[in-house]
Amino acid sequence: MDWQELYGNWVLVPDRPTAIIHFLGGAFVATAPQVTYRRLLERLAAEGYAVIATPFINTFDHSAIAQTVYRNFNRAVEALSETRFRSRYLPIYGMGHSMGCKLHLLIGSLYKVERAGNILISFNNYAARDAVPLVEQVTSVLAQFSSAFSDLSSNLNVEFTPSPLETNQIISERYQVPRNLLVKFSNDTIDQTRGLTEILQLRFPEMVTVQKLAGSHLTPLGSDVNWQAGESFAPWDAIAQWMRQEAYRELHQLERTILRWLNPLEI
Numbered sequence: 001m002d003w004q005e006l007y008g009n010w011v012l013v014p015d016r017p018t019a020i021i022h023f024l025g026g027a028f029v030a031t032a033p034q035v036t037y038r039r040l041l042e043r044l045a046a047e048g049y050a051v052i053a054t055p056f057i058n059t060f061d062h063s064a065i066a067q068t069v070y071r072n073f074n075r076a077v078e079a080l081s082e083t084r085f086r087s088r089y090l091p092i093y094g095m096g097h098s099m100g101c102k103l104h105l106l107i108g109s110l111y112k113v114e115r116a117g118n119i120l121i122s123f124n125n126y127a128a129r130d131a132v133p134l135v136e137q138v139t140s141v142l143a144q145f146s147s148a149f150s151d152l153s154s155n156l157n158v159e160f161t162p163s164p165l166e167t168n169q170i171i172s173e174r175y176q177v178p179r180n181l182l183v184k185f186s187n188d189t190i191d192q193t194r195g196l197t198e199i200l201q202l203r204f205p206e207m208v209t210v211q212k213l214a215g216s217h218l219t220p221l222g223s224d225v226n227w228q229a230g231e232s233f234a235p236w237d238a239i240a241q242w243m244r245q246e247a248y249r250e251l252h253q254l255e256r257t258i259l260r261w262l263n264p265l266e267i
Contacts, residue, residue, distance in 0.1 A: 010034035017050035024100030091116035117179035215250035
């Protein structure tokens with residue numbers, strides 16, 4: 001079972017899959033999800049889920065990104081339905097990490113999608129000035145440079161589209177995927193799952209599951225650091241191996257949580 005590129009997606013399809021997972025990664029690691037999230041996604045494929053991971057490049061227009069990844073995903077599903085899926089109906093789950101959560105929420109709000117559920121890991125919905133510190137500095141410099149041009153100066157307030165407030169409003173009014181798993185980590189200082197939970201529970205009471213797990217915002221990446229101990233086993237070798245074991249333990253807990261939610265009867 002090898003990764004294949006298909007219509008701008010990276011696809012991993014086991015024999016006779018039971019469902020499809022559409023994965024979207026975080027803002028700065030989403031360009032190669034088959035690499036940055038390899039361990040997590042390959043574990044899901046090994047359990048019988050077809051994985052379609054759609055790369056994207058982050059821009060300020062998140063609505064446009066959502067439209068592009070949604071279109072690319074649909075093209076891949078259509079092509080696979082004629083070959084690997086053999087025209088069988090397979091439920092579709094969205095899974096996002098960090099900014100990928102926002103994109104799935106926009107897709108589930110702006111388009112008529114059929115989703116069996118969404119898995120939203122480490123959701124955040126920051127303003128541009130908070131998510132990209134340089135934006136505020138650049139905006140300030142440009143504003144000084146163009147002070148003589150009032151028309152230009154009035155257009156220098158850079159923000160994501162939709163803004164955090166607009167995103168929350170769109171979700172609260174239009175989001176149409178009732179069943180959701182929200183995952184937050186104990187050592188994640190940029191997680192905003194709590195606010196999202198309140199919005200979704202008001203919209204779909206009794207359909208929202210929240211899990212708090214050990215780990216950090218980077219836990220889903222589960223990078224395999226190949227630490228080579230020296231000829232003599234130094235204290236830092238022990239520390240490095242302990243950190244690696246902890247990272248795998250946290251990722252394994254995330255994998256089990258996702259699989260249990262996808263199919264409670266199997267685990």
